[in-house]
Structures are given as C-alpha cells and as structure tokens.
Ligand SMILES: [Zn+2]
C-alpha cells in the first residue's frame with residue numbers, strides 16, 4: 059500500500075505532465091505486478107464498485123475514535139473530503155504497522171473483495187477495523203477511496219500509456235492500443251502488457267480514439283479552406299464499431315463495450331464486411347428530431363434494452379472515419395483517402411427521413427443497414443461560408459463544426475493541429491449569486507459551488523448551479539465575500555445577500571417542471587465575474603425563456 | 617471593594633455567547649478580557665491602562681496602552697513589537713504580583729519565546745488564560761506547564777480532532793531530507809513560516825551541516841531578539857541588500873508567508889518552496905496554497921493537546937476562544953464540564969491569527985499563524 063500511496067500523493071502534488079509520467083513510470087517499474095495490475099485499473103478510472111458506504115465508514119470511525127457523530131460532521135465540513143476526514147480521525151495505527159507493508163493487491167483483495175462478500179455489517183466492520191489498525195493516515199485516505207470507488211487521481215490514459223511504454227520500452231501508440239478494451243486484473247495480464255514484442259492482438263480491440271482540440275482564435279489561421287474537411291459536430295456519444303471475424307464490438311470512448319445497450323447498431327454492423335473499424339457518433343433520433351443527450355445516456359447505461367426503450371429512444375450510428383478496411387490499418391493513410399473508402403462502405407448520408415428515423419432493426423440486411431449513416435461533409439468554399447453554416451448550428455441541434463485536415467493521419471489521443479472542434483459560442487446571461495456551498499478536494503473549505511439566479515418580476519429565482527470557473531485568487535475573494543454576506547446557513551449551504559454578479563454560460567435551455575424557474579439550462583458554468591455590474595443589472599427570466607429551442611433536424615442534408 | 621465599571625459594550629460586531637455572572641473574575645468587554653477587581657486587561661485589542669500580554673504576536677500584543685506586563689523572557693520580543701517607548705514590566709515564570717489585591721502570575725505556555733499563561737486569583741477563585749500554547753517540546757522556549765484552576769480560558773485554533781500533529785522529530789528529519797535533496801539538485805529550499813516563533817523554532821531544527829541558512833529581514837529581526845534573550849540558534853545569514861545571487865543553490869531560506877511569490881526570492885535562483893504550518897495537515901489547503909511541500913509544524917496545541925491541557929487543569933469551567941471554539945465547547949459540555957465560547961475580536965469559524973508582523977494572512981480562509 060505504501061508504494062501506491064506514494065504514487066497517489068506524488069500525482070496529487072503536481073500539475074506537471076512530465077512529473078506525473080515520471081511518478082507513474084517509477085511506480086510501475088518498482089511495483090510487484092499483482093499490485094501494478096490493480097493500480098492500473100484504478101488509474102484508468104475503471105468504474106469502481108463501492109465495497110462499503112462512506113456513511114458506514116464514518117459511523118465506525120466515529121465509534122473507533124470515541125467521537126460523537128456531530129463532531130465528525132463538523133470535521134467533514136471543515137476538511138471537505140470524507141475519506142480524508144475519516145483517515146485523520148482514526149486512532150494511530152498499531153506499532154508494528156510501521157514494519158509491515160500491506161501490498162495493494164492484498165489490501166484490495168483481502169479487504170475490498172471480502173467486504174463485498176461479507177454477510178453483514180458486523181463482519182464488514184471487523185475487516186475494515188483490521189486494516190485501519192495497519193495503515194498510516196496517508197495510506198488510509200487512499201484505501202478509503204479504493205473502498206468507496208472514489209479514487210480519482212487526474213491522470214489521462216495517454217499519460218498512463220506513455221509511462222507504461224517507457225517501462226516496457228515500446229512505442230506509446232502500441233501501448234495505448236494494448237491498453238484498449240481488455241481487462242488487466244492479474245499479475246500475468248500486467249506482465250503481458252509489458253511484453254517487449256507484439257503479442258497476438260485481441261481481435262476485438264479498438265484503436266485509441268483521436269481527439270479534437272477546441273479551436274481558439276481566428277479560423278483563417280488554419281490556412282486554405284480547401285485543405286480542410288468540415289462536418290457537423292454532433293452532440294452524441296463517440297464510439298468505434300469494430301467488425302472483425304464473426305463479431306462486432308461497439309466501444310465507447312470510455313473503453314466500455316456497449317453492445318448490449320445498442321442492439322440495433324450491432325445488428326446493422328454485422329452486415330458490413332469483416333476487417334472493418336468505423337469511428338463515429340451514436341445519436342438518439344426520433345420523429346425527425348435529435349433527442350436530448352440525456353436520452354442517449356439513458357440508453358448507454360442499460361445492460362438490457364427493452365423493446366419499449368428501443369422504441370422510445372431509437373439510435374443511429376453516424377460514421378465519420380474508417381480506421382481499418384479489409385483487415386488493413388488505414389490510420390496512417392491521409393483522411394481524404396480514408397473518406398473515399400468510407401463513403402463506399404457507408405453510403406447513406408445522415409438525412410433524417412421519417413421512415414429511417416423511427417424504424418427498428420429490420421429483418422433483412424437492407425433494413426438493418428439503415429441504422430448506419432455517413433457523417434455528411436459541410437460544403438463551403440471559404441471560411442466565411444463555413445462560418446455562416448456554423449451560425450445555423452443551434453437550429454440544427456449540433457454544437458458547431460468539426461474541421462479535419464484532409465492530409466492528416468488518424469493519430470493517438472489529443473495531438474493538436476489536425477482535428478479542431480469549432481463550437482458555437484455558448485448562450486450567456488448575467489446572474490446573481492444566491493447560495494454558495496463549500497467545495498471538496500482541492501477546493502475544500504472554500505465556497506466554490508454557486509447557485510445563481512435571475513430576475514422574475516421583482517424576485518431573484520435560481521436558474522442554475524454552477525461550479526466556479528474563476529481563478530484561484532477570485533475564488534478566495536468570493537469565498538471571503540460569501541462568508542461576510544451570509545444571511546443563513548443550512549448545513550454546508552450559505553444563503554448570501556445578493557451582491558455578486560457573474561456571467562453564466564450554458565449550451566441550451568429547455569422547459570422543466572422540476573425547477574422552480576420552469577427552465578433548465580444545460581452545462582451551466584461561470585464565464586467571468588462581472589465586477590462592473592450590480593445585482594439590479596442582472597438578466598431576466600424572460601431573456602432565458604426566449605433562448606428555449608427545440609432542436610429540429612429538418613434540413614440537415616449533405 | 618466594589619468592582620470598577622468596565623468599559624461599556626458598544627460594538628455590534630462583538631459576539632457574546634452568554635453573559636456571565638457578576639462574580640466572574642474576568643469578563644469580556646469591548647476592549648477585551650477584563651478583570652474588574654484588578655482593573656487590568658489580558659491581551660486587549662484597544663488602548664487601556666494596564667495590559668497583561670500573553671505573547672508578542674500581533675493579535676495578542678497591541679501598542680498604545682499605558683503599561684504592559686509580560687513574562688521576563690519575552691520582554692525583548694515584545695518591545696520589538698510595541699516600540700521603544702512602551703512601559704513594560706516583567707514577572708519571572710511562577711512569580712506572583714498583586715494588582716489591586718488580585719494575585720497575578722505567569723506560567724510557560726510553550727508557544728513562542730516568553731509566551732505565558734496568565735493565572736488570576738481572587739476571592740477564592742483561580743482563572744487561567746492561556747493565550748496561545750502547545751505541549752510539544754520546542755528548543756526555543758520554555759515548555760508548557762499545566763496550572764490548576766477553576767476556570768480555564770483556552771485557545772482552540774486547532775480544536776477539531778482531525779488535527780493531531782506528527783512526531784516533531786520525524787518532521788524535522790523530513791525537512792532536513794527535503795533540504796538535502798534540493799541541495800543535491802542545486803535548488804535553494806524556501807520555507808515560509810511566521811517571523812516570530814515558527815521561524816526560530818525551524819532554525820533550531822535544521823541541520824546546518826547541509827548548507828547555509830539565510831533569513832528574510834523580518835525573520836532576522838526576531839532572530840536577533842531571540843539571541844539577545846539567550847536562545848541558541850545555528851548561524852543564520854542576512855540577505856545582503858541588492859544581492860544578485862545568494863546561497864549557490866544550497867541554502868535554506870526562512871521567510872515570512874508574505875514573501876511568497878515576491879521578487880525578493882529571485883536572488884536564490886531555482887527554488888523549491890514549502891510552508892510550515894498546522895494547516896498543512898489538510899490536502900485541500902496544501903494543494904490550494906500551491907507550495908511544493910507542506911510541513912506540519914505548529915506552535916498551537918493539536919486536538920489531543922487541548923484535551924490533555926484542559927484535563928490537567930482540573931477546571932470545572934472552560935471558556936474556549938480563538939478558533940474552533942464552538943465544537944470544542946460543545947464536546948466539553950457533553951463530557952460534563954461547564955463549557956462555553958468566548959468571543960474574540962476575530963469572529964467567524966475559520967479564524968486564523970494575524971501573528972506575523974500584524975499582517976493578517978487573509979489569502980486563506982484557513983490561514984493565519986499556526
Ligand atoms: Zn500566537
């Protein structure tokens with residue numbers, strides 16, 4: 059546990075990418091493979107199932123430390139992180155704990171797994187207390203996070219792949235591919251990962267996704283418009299369809315196999331030739347309308363999809379790249395070439411006609427193929443023309459344009475320069491701070507979660523809860539004002555005098571019966587602090603109501 | 617003798633939890649904690665006639681009063697704080713003095729050089745006011761001594777059970793190891809610490825065989841007073857004015873927190889910066905402050921220290937002030953003591969001291985002297 063704890067705190071203590079890679083490399087080079095396998099699972103952000111609830115841990119810790127529950131609560135409010143609070147409150151470990159290092163694998167297997175199997179809380183508690191006695195406070199924090207499924211360390215897969223590639227002495231891209239879509243849970247699997255030569259590839263493994271960077275500044279700086287391919291930026295779920303041998307695998311960007319959630323796409327993909335890998339977007343579409351992203355998430359989270367859900371939230375796959383054809387890796391071919399082959403493979407551009415949008419997977423291959431579409435190119439012979447097309451994004455229900463260099467290969471991760479997302483400007487309104495809540499983690503103890511409101515008649519109504527997008531210095535300043543202007547406290551939430559105005563950005567507005575204001579804004583975030591404005595200058599609810607749009611796909615054509 | 621009239625209340629911001637019975641030896645007034653029988657104040661925050669000062673930190677020692685009384689070892693540092701003209705009387709630790717028939721004595725608080733707990737006895741009652749204190753050993757000041765009393769007025773800066781200090785010798789080893797690693801990499805080590813007390817304590821913990829120790833002027837001023845008061849410290853260099861390069865990438869630099877991010881640090885070349893404070897216990901605070909390292913070194917009692925000190929007094933009544941006074945008082949009440957909070961000038965739940973040269977460290981809600 060000590061090595062992993064050191065890694066955790068090293069990663070936690072730095073913002074430098076190189077320092078993070080170095081920390082990962084040092085860990086993987088030194089850790090026993092059974093520990094390394096588990097660490098990799100944790101670092102990859104794989105969904106960790108919680109073995110015991112924090113509520114129970116808190117209760118047991120209070121009893122172990124001989125403290126009343128209210129005092130533990132008071133500590134939590136101050137520390138901001140429950141795993142850390144509990145670790146600090148517990149009595150010091152046994153004297154021999156200093157000499158015995160409980161391995162990560164032992165810790166996870168002997169405790170996390172046996173906790174899941176434990177019959178009742180008494181049995182669980184005995185296991186937990188046994189480990190508590192053997193870990194120092196800094197190790198306990200990490201262990202609590204492992205137990206409760208909250209161990210996030212803020213390293214990307216790309217960094218993990220880079221570090222492992224350094225340890226194995228192989229190309230980072232090969233490592234990234236090896237890491238895709240296969241579980242690494244045992245010492246043998248981890249050792250195989252570091253194998254210096256190419257091993258038999260799992261035939262269903264996807265390629266690492268190439269990620270676009272947000273375009274900032276003048277689009278004309280990208281050079282001649284002819285060098286670029288423009289497509290709509292869909293607000294869907296990025297996915298790869300891997301069609302090899304007799305099978306199909308649909309992988310989400312989170313490296314999850316989502317076949318079960320999208321049976322109609324699987325059925326459609328079986329009809330394309332083996333040895334094909336498509337990159338594209340899953341979209342939920344019904345009655346010629348793109349459904350909100352929440353509907354798609356609902357589909358994606360299902361293990362089994364009922365007929366009813368299939369009918370309620372029908373999905374399509376819009377392909378925009380071809381990574382493999384006839385068993386050949388095309389990623390190093392120029393995009394222009396891949397596009398030509400893609401258009402042959404998936405000929406139907408995404409145009410929403412009534413029958414295709416509502417049809418379920420059919421019985422004939424011809425019908426089934428109708429769930430697969432080609433992402434149409436947006437024509438424009440100048441940047442101005444593309445800018446004009448982009449201006450219509452909101453009406454189309456898309457987020458803007460994607461710009462891809464025609465000569466580019468399909469790279470690994472977020473390599474800047476070839477793929478850009480040229481998103482439309484967000485919607486904005488000036489809103490007043492009404493409630494503030496203390497943050498957790500890095501911002502523990504500071505008020506960073508803000509509820510903002512706008513005017514309705516002569517009252518301020520809350521419209522969004524936004525996490526601060528302010529600088530650290532501004533957060534500290536706001537925190538001080540929050541404390542000084544608190545009217546009431548309800549647990550961690552403070553009701554403040556309306557004095558601060560912030561510019562709130564968001565991506566869309568819809569009607570909502572769940573919100574007092576009657577509207578729900580999507581992706582609200584604070585763009586900046588309007589020190590130049592007084593609360594009475596803030597926006598009106600009516601302004602937001604005017605922004606309500608119903609994304610319609612009428613008119614989306616190639 | 618009837619008690620003279622205390623300064624009347626006039627401040628809306630003064631938060632008084634509970635009015636105490638008239639027979640209280642000490643009571644809170646707009647100017648601070650006051651003894652009506654002896655007509656003196658303890659750590660007043662306004663100009664008064666007679667002020668007993670627990671220690672020279674800025675939130676306890678304010679200039680402008682007619683007469684001051686402090687523990688003898690703290691006279692020089694207090695004079696540095698109050699200015700040359702202040703009338704300062706002293707008492708040896710344990711020695712008593714009668715002020716208008718009230719017996720007053722000062723006892724080591726272990727916080728900084730000359731820090732004292734104030735014991736007040738009159739009419740069969742004994743009160744002790746701690747000022748700031750810690751129970752851990754500190755080579756630069758006299759060790760805390762428990763004093764029996766009926767009413768104990770205790771600080772509670774770290775009055776939450778999450779605060780439990782690591783063993784000071786292991787922290788010292790950690791600091792020296794960090795210094796050594798930096799020196800081997802050709803980097804200067806900078807520790808931000810309060811100029812009075814913390815910096816000198818750190819200096820005493822450093823291993824001077826690793827490299828030269830240099831200090832900021834604010835620290836140096838107090839180092840000189842410590843030396844003049846007879847405290848042994850390792851050799852410490854002043855940073856010469858208009859120096860271009862100091863320490864050769866080998867030095868340990870002791871600087872007040874206000875120097876963080878300032879141009880003053882440039883002369884040290886590449887640096888690794890650390891903060892030494894009790895608040896460094898918390899990951900959120902460490903990360904937010906953006907230092908490379910955080911060392912848990914505090915001149916205040918941790919939670920077990922507070923509980924131990926309270927128990928050792930045998931007091932039936934405890935008044936908590938300065939920090940997490942609400943939870944501490946509630947816990948003590950649940951344990952059967954008559955406990956309450958006593959407001960200080962700085963109200964609010966994450967009060968930090970303003971101990972460094974009077975500058976409040978208001979960058980950080982959980983900041984302040986620690
Ligand atoms: Zn102090």
Ligand SMILES: [Zn+2]
Pocket residue numbers: 673675676747748938969971
């Ligand atoms: Zn203080």
